[in-house]
Amino acid sequence: MSSQKKEERHTCVRCGRLSDEGDKYCIFCGAPLINHCGDEPGLVSKGCKHINRKDAAFCAKCGYQTRFYLDGLIDPSPYGDNS
Structure with missing residues (x-):
């Protein structure tokens, strides 16, 4: 049994491509893959x-803007999907 933690793959919120394990930025468009x-x-x-969910415009821990919001990758519309 391996003691190494398997890295997660992420879908880029800008271009929709799937990252390789351990990537922090999309290799196709340069967007961040984790919404810190x-x-x-x-x-x-x-x-x-704090790492926030992909659709979060503001941090769930402190209320500051998230990386995806600051980079213009998501719209912080108050009328968006609440799921």
Whole structure:
């Protein structure tokens, strides 16, 4: 039995292509594949490293904009799908 954790494959929200295991960015269009909180560490803040679901415009942990929202990959419409 292997003790190594298998990396997840992601579908790119921009171009729809499936990534290889362990990829952090799409090799076809350069979009991020994981919707991290956009609050980066800095002098005043430790940053938030929460990973949000793909359709989240704002972080479920701290309320800051997500990477997908900041990069224009999702629309934060309040009338969108709530599923």
